[in-house]
Amino acid sequence: MKISVRNLEPTKVKLTVTVEPEELDPYLDKARKEIAKQVNVPGFRKGHVPGKIIDQRIGFAAVAGEAVNDAVPELYSKALEEKKIRPMDQPEFDVQDVPSSAKDETKLKFTATVERRPDIELPELDGMEIAISKPEVKDEDVDKRLESLRQRFGTLVGVDRPAAKGDFANIDLTAEIDGETVDSQEGVSYELGSNTMLDGLDEALDGLSAGEETTFEGTLEAGEHEGEKATVKVKVNSVKAEELPELNDEFASEASEFDTLDELKADIRKAAAQDAEGRQATEARDAFIAKLQEGLEIPVPKGVKANMVAEHLKGMTPDPEKATKEQKDEAEKTVEKDLRDQMVLDALAEKLDVQVSQADVFNFLASIAQQYGMDPNAFIQAIIKNGQLGSAVQEVGRSKGLLAGMRAVKFTADGEAVDLSAFLGEAAEDEEAESVEAASAAAAVADELSKSDEDKAENAE
Numbered sequence: 001m002k003i004s005v006r007n008l009e010p011t012k013v014k015l016t017v018t019v020e021p022e023e024l025d026p027y028l029d030k031a032r033k034e035i036a037k038q039v040n041v042p043g044f045r046k047g048h049v050p051g052k053i054i055d056q057r058i059g060f061a062a063v064a065g066e067a068v069n070d071a072v073p074e075l076y077s078k079a080l081e082e083k084k085i086r087p088m089d090q091p092e093f094d095v096q097d098v099p100s101s102a103k104d105e106t107k108l109k110f111t112a113t114v115e116r117r118p119d120i121e122l123p124e125l126d127g128m129e130i131a132i133s134k135p136e137v138k139d140e141d142v143d144k145r146l147e148s149l150r151q152r153f154g155t156l157v158g159v160d161r162p163a164a165k166g167d168f169a170n171i172d173l174t175a176e177i178d179g180e181t182v183d184s185q186e187g188v189s190y191e192l193g194s195n196t197m198l199d200g201l202d203e204a205l206d207g208l209s210a211g212e213e214t215t216f217e218g219t220l221e222a223g224e225h226e227g228e229k230a231t232v233k234v235k236v237n238s239v240k241a242e243e244l245p246e247l248n249d250e251f252a253s254e255a256s257e258f259d260t261l262d263e264l265k266a267d268i269r270k271a272a273a274q275d276a277e278g279r280q281a282t283e284a285r286d287a288f289i290a291k292l293q294e295g296l297e298i299p300v301p302k303g304v305k306a307n308m309v310a311e312h313l314k315g316m317t318p319d320p321e322k323a324t325k326e327q328k329d330e331a332e333k334t335v336e337k338d339l340r341d342q343m344v345l346d347a348l349a350e351k352l353d354v355q356v357s358q359a360d361v362f363n364f365l366a367s368i369a370q371q372y373g374m375d376p377n378a379f380i381q382a383i384i385k386n387g388q389l390g391s392a393v394q395e396v397g398r399s400k401g402l403l404a405g406m407r408a409v410k411f412t413a414d415g416e417a418v419d420l421s422a423f424l425g426e427a428a429e430d431e432e433a434e435s436v437e438a439a440s441a442a443a444a445v446a447d448e449l450s451k452s453d454e455d456k457a458e459n460a461e
Helices: 021-036 051-057 060-083 139-152 199-203 250-256 262-291 302-314 325-351 358-371 376-385 389-408 438-459
Strands: 002-009 011-017 092-097 106-113 128-132 155-158 166-176 182-189 213-219 227-243 408-412
Touching: 002 060, 002 302, 011 021, 011 060, 021 051, 021 060, 051 060, 051 325, 060 092, 060 106, 106 302, 128 262, 139 250, 139 262, 182 227, 199 213, 199 358, 227 408, 250 262, 250 438, 302 325, 325 389, 358 376, 358 389
Parallel strands: 128 408
Antiparallel strands: 002 011, 011 106, 092 106, 155 227, 166 182, 166 227, 213 227
16 A cells, blocks of 8 residues: 655645555455345345345446445554654545556555644653642631621512612513613613623612612613613612521521531631642643643644534524624634644654553543433443444543652752642553453444344345
């Protein structure tokens, strides 16, 4: 097999693959056998028709067509491996030459155009030191959490005074455009100062008492008239203030398992410290990835980026085609960072020769299934059946590479070494897990079993 590679862009290549006749022969033989299972030829049992007869009766073009369909993806994968090209999208195939008969010496020739991961020269991890922040728990952090807990036990009490920030008002709303009512709501409970509804609503309600109403101009944020200016009439039905319990031992025993307020505060401080350590670990991860990219120019594949931006915009606005420039810029910035991070982590996993086992992949998929309340076995089988195993393998490889890389460097805070082992875990000393080929083999076995069942059914006919 002869392979030539032409760089179209920093992240896009065109492979031209020329296949020798003896390399195509196994695919032709396999195609003949598959066709033989599906046709009836007088004088021969189904599935036992000689290849020459298949060529004569069915036509070599049909045989070659099926053979090429099988050969091209497999030979493309071999070409990628030989040339060390890491694809990031599905290829565009163009079959240029195919033999016209069994004796034709024309070589199968096809091209594959694909976006690829650029070559990334990562820095050496040995001796790398990364400074991060020291986790701190301030008194105001504890007070904020305590206040949040206190609010959970608060009650709303009606007040005979104008509404102010923090109060809860029961309101009726009517929105009009050019004198026509386009939306109306009654009995809505709204917290002044939350800014969770229409722009201008907080200002309009401030100072109003029960029974009073006012009108203001606002922009509708949902529905058929989303984004349009409207005249909004708001009426206050009632005003309630939040009444919070006193912070004392009685509150502590009611709101928690502790008997005293001091014990409750100590537990809150402990939880805050754990959260701070978690944020420190997240900061360490981000700093590590940033350090790997320091000084590197990493281009992103244009087609992959465009598709990811389109998907990202779907989560930002109901109609991506009407996305604002700010939304598009934000989506592009997010996608570019995600792509660069992914590519760097893939390169890191290769650099560290990370091995992904079948157990790693299946545990990863099982955890996802549990998050969505699905049966793990059924989910894993669906992933295999749909050909999505490779994506799962890649994701696990990135995660294992990230952890291994972070274990290999030194993190410091205020000049002192930081122990992140609680978050990074310990490297396995004697990992006897099967290689990722085992996971792929599981899919292959499933396919073979499926074909075997089909063959038995055909032979029974």
